[in-house]
Amino acid sequence: MQVHSKLIEVACPRCGLEKTIGVPETLFSQKKYGHIKIQVPQGVVCQDHVFVVFLDVEGRIIGYQTVDLSISSTPETIPKEEISLEDGKTISLKRFIMMIG
Numbered sequence: 001m002q003v004h005s006k007l008i009e010v011a012c013p014r015c016g017l018e019k020t021i022g023v024p025e026t027l028f029s030q031k032k033y034g035h036i037k038i039q040v041p042q043g044v045v046c047q048d049h050v051f052v053v054f055l056d057v058e059g060r061i062i063g064y065q066t067v068d069l070s071i072s073s074t075p076e077t078i079p080k081e082e083i084s085l086e087d088g089k090t091i092s093l094k095r096f097i098m099m100i101g
């Protein structure tokens, strides 16, 4: 029996690299509804990231899930804005809007 593959164009959710991968059609024929979860190993789409692709039964991409390999990832520290009321007049409107949200 010949194995047919469905070609799916996936993009790394981390760095955006795109690649077409072949997914065995038997994966889809086994499923009548719901979604198919495929883990893309490191080096298949890009060299640095592992991620999971969710497909529907038609082979359309529903979403991505990133898989974190590194445990010691440091959260980004947001520099604290120093605002004083006395200095308020010098803050430009644009900057003010940015601060509010």
Ligand SMILES: [Zn+2]
Pocket (backbone or CB within 6 Å): 012, 013, 014, 015, 016, 017, 046, 047, 048, 049
């Ligand atoms: Zn990547």
